[in-house]
Amino acid sequence: MSYVAVYHIATPDTPNKVLTHFDDIASTLAEHAVRFERWQPSPIEKGASEAEMIAAYQPQIDALGYGFTQVLSVTGHHPQHVELRAQFRDERRYSEDEVRFFIAGQGLFTLHIGDYVYSVRCEKNDLLVIPAGVPHWFDMGENPHCVTLRLFNKTANAVPELTGDDIAVRFPGLDD
Numbered sequence: 026m027s028y029v030a031v032y033h034i035a036t037p038d039t040p041n042k043v044l045t046h047f048d049d050i051a052s053t054l055a056e057h058a059v060r061f062e063r064w065q066p067s068p069i070e071k072g073a074s075e076a077e078m079i080a081a082y083q084p085q086i087d088a089l090g091y092g093f094t095q096v097l098s099v100t101g102h103h104p105q106h107v108e109l110r111a112q113f114r115d116e117r118r119y120s121e122d123e124v125r126f127f128i129a130g131q132g133l134f135t136l137h138i139g140d141y142v143y144s145v146r147c148e149k150n151d152l153l154v155i156p157a158g159v160p161h162w163f164d165m166g167e168n169p170h171c172v173t174l175r176l177f178n179k180t181a182n183a184v185p186e187l188t189g190d191d192i193a194v195r196f197p198g199l200d201d
Contacts, residue, residue, distance in 0.1 A: 027063075027151055029053055030144040030197075037142070037195040054145065057138050060154035061145070064126065078128055082174060089154075091124055091176040093183075100130075101168040113163040114193050117185035121178040123155045130171035133164040133199040142196055160188050166199035 029050045030040040044050050051061045067081035075096040079086070086094055099106055116137060125134070127147050134153055136143040137160040147153055155161055157178075165171050177183045 026146070027148050028146050029061075030146075032142040032144070032196060034137075034140050034142060034192070037197075040144075050145070054143065057136070057143070057159075058156045059136065059143075059145075059159070060152070062152040063150050064152055066150055069128065078172070079174065082126065082128075085126075086174070086176065089124065089176065091122070092179055093177045095175050096128075096172065097175050098172045099165055099169045101170070103169070106165070106169050110165050110167075110169065113165065114198070116160050116162045116188045116190050116193050118158050118160045118188065119155075119177075119183050119185055121157045121183060122176075123161075123183070124152070124174075124176035126152045126174040126176070128172040128174060130169070130173075131166075131199070132169075132171045132173070133166075134161055135164070135193065135196060136161045137190075137192060142192070144196065146199070160190070162193045164198040164200075 026045060027050060028043055028045045030043045032040050044053055047063060054061045064085055069078055069081050078096050079094050099109055127149050129149050131148045134145045145153060
């Protein structure tokens with residue numbers, strides 16, 4: 026189930042609120058220019074190639090207007106899943122929007138906005154658009170299963186700016 030848990034940075038063990046209804050999640054995030062949508066699923070065959078996955082959602086991708094799309098697929102069988110999890114759990118920001126659409130699986134994006142942290146659990150068919158400059162991190166869990174489309178404005182392999190803040194270790198991850 027998708028949700029957003031809102032924490033004050035001083036109380037990382039106890040959320041101020043947890044929202045599970047789509048409209049509540051979308052409106053709470055929209056207050057900070059973060060976009061949360063649910064797309065209609067497109068039929069994708071098991072074992073589909075990256076090109077086939079992108080093609081299945083091409084009309085929605087085109088409507089968003091981002092210039093670069095890639096597929097990120099990580100499961101517990103991925104040879105570097107432990108390293109990838111650790112890497113994505115460092116707080117970062119990008120100079121352009123970061124967009125994720127979940128084709129399958131789940132993940133936890135956590136946004137650090139002012140004195141609050143918004144943990145957004147995304148699952149299949151969820152779209153999350155994080156505006157440029159918003160500090161955030163991503164947790165795919167100890168036994169990851171996520172297949173996402175990753176979209177950026179201009180560049181392939183956009184390079185994050187790490188904030189150097191260790192805030193991510195103080196807040197619950199996907200498995201907590």
